[in-house]
Amino acid sequence: MPIDFATIRELTQDQALERTQAARAELGDRLTILGHHYQADEIVKLADITGDSLELSRRAAKVSSEYIVFCGVHFMAESADMLTAFHQKVILPDLAAGCSMADMATHEELESAIEYLESLGLSILPITYVNSSAAVKKVVGAHGGVVCTSTNAPKIVTWALGQTGKTVLFAPDQHLGRNTSFKLGVSLDQMPLWDPKIHDGGAGEDAYRNARVILWKGHCSVHTRMNKSDVDHWRATDPERKILVHPECTFEVTQSADLAGSTSFIISELAKAPAGSKWAVGTEVNLVKRMAALHPDKDIQPLSKIQCLCSTMFRIDPWHLCWVLENLVEGVVVNQIVVDEETRQFATQALDRMLELS
Ligand code: SF4
Known part of the structure; x- marks a missing residue:
């Protein structure tokens, strides 16, 4: 019998966590729980594997359990479904846990952007940040393109820039695309924006013909909440404090920071920093707080005074986790993520290309 979520919602958080542990023990090695670094502490503690998008993609591909929550x-979850075997079931505890950045590029918009740009005589090599739908990855795979994460973006963009005669189209995060390409020597005037809401992208034919990297007009609503005035505040009040930010932050913020890099980079920089060092960290607040708790000998603060929380990640809570696990114990699979065969075939090519190149 399926268990109704409404009955689980009535539990206290401690009860939900206790019942989640019990269900997890009962499922044993039939279950693997993957947890992204931006999840809340109580979820991260329950995860068998934690990581950023790249680590979780890699690890998902090697997991042999029947259920992957x-x-x-x-x-x-879509990427995990594409990288795992057909008999394995990938489950997302709350289907409303989406990503506003991923929603900024649809597969129809990407197809029509490529079609328009190729009508100008360009040969487009699309790169999509992993924060995109499987349908967008399918378009990228079908056009010989590749997926990237914030960790491997420099390698992937370096590879793409080395493909003779190609113009790179980087979607959906303009900031990761701009920050990465600029570091690799591409000037800002060689990186026009493509606005998917305008039929010809809006920057003009000459800008696209002269481009090395065309940037999709998308962004992360969490990382773009941090701005240059946050950096200026720390510089003025605590000049010794180092500023460390994620490349989904704006160009202005990353340029004024001391260091910029992926979630894994942020974690490793903070781990190896000397005791007593002071940091202002520009990324998702759950991760910053976890790092501060993990390194009490260092002074680690969020870059911004605004709580930059990924509200969609936060939808995965102890109640939803308890609900899906208890249903699995009952033999009922709820919230399974299934990518259709055709999408899987092309999107996997783009994902596999990423794994080969990184
Ligand atoms: S922090 Fe949240 S909104 Fe931003 S890219 Fe990641 S999942 Fe999407």
């Missing part, structure tokens, strides 16, 4: 957002 993905504590992250929708596009990550």
Whole structure:
């Protein structure tokens, strides 16, 4: 018998966590729980494997359990489904856990952007950030393109820039695309924006013909909440404090920071920093707080005074996790993420290309 979520919602958080542990023990090695670094502490503690998008993609591909419960957002669960075997079931505890950035590029918009740009005589090599739907990854795979994460973006963009005669189209995060390409020597005037809401992208034919990298007009609503005035505040009040940010932050913020890099980079920089060092960290607040708790000998603060929380990640809570696990114990699979065969075939090509190149 399926268990109704309404009955689980009545539990206290402690009860939900206790019952989740019990269900997890009963499922044993039939279950693997994957947890993204931006998840809340109580979820991360229950995860068998934690990581950023790249680590979780890699690890998902090697997991052999029947059920993979993905504590992250929708596009990550789709990637996990594509990288695992057909008999394995990937489950997202709350289907409303999406990503506003991923929603900024649809597969229809990407198809029509490529069609228009190729009508100008360009040969487009699309790169999509992993934060995109499987349908967008399918378009990218079908056009010989590749997926990237914030960790491997420099490698992937370097590879793409080395493909003779190609113009790179980087979607959906303009900031990761701009920050990465600029570091690799591409000037800002060689990176026009493509606005998917305008039929010809809006930057003009000459800008696209002269481009090395065309940037999709998308962004992360969490990382773009941090701005240059946050950096200026720390510089003025605590000049010794180092500023460490994620490349989904704006160009202005990453340029004014001391260091910029992926979630894994942020974690490793903070781990190896000397005791007593002071940091202002520009990324999702759950991760910053976890790092501060993990390194009490260092002074780690969020860059911004605004709580930059990924509200969609936060939808994965102890109640939803308890609900999906108890249903699995009952033999009922709820919230399974299934990518259709045709999408899987092309999107997997783009994902596999990423794994080969990184
Ligand atoms: S932090 Fe930004 S990019 Fe990451 S899942 Fe949340 S909205 Fe999407």
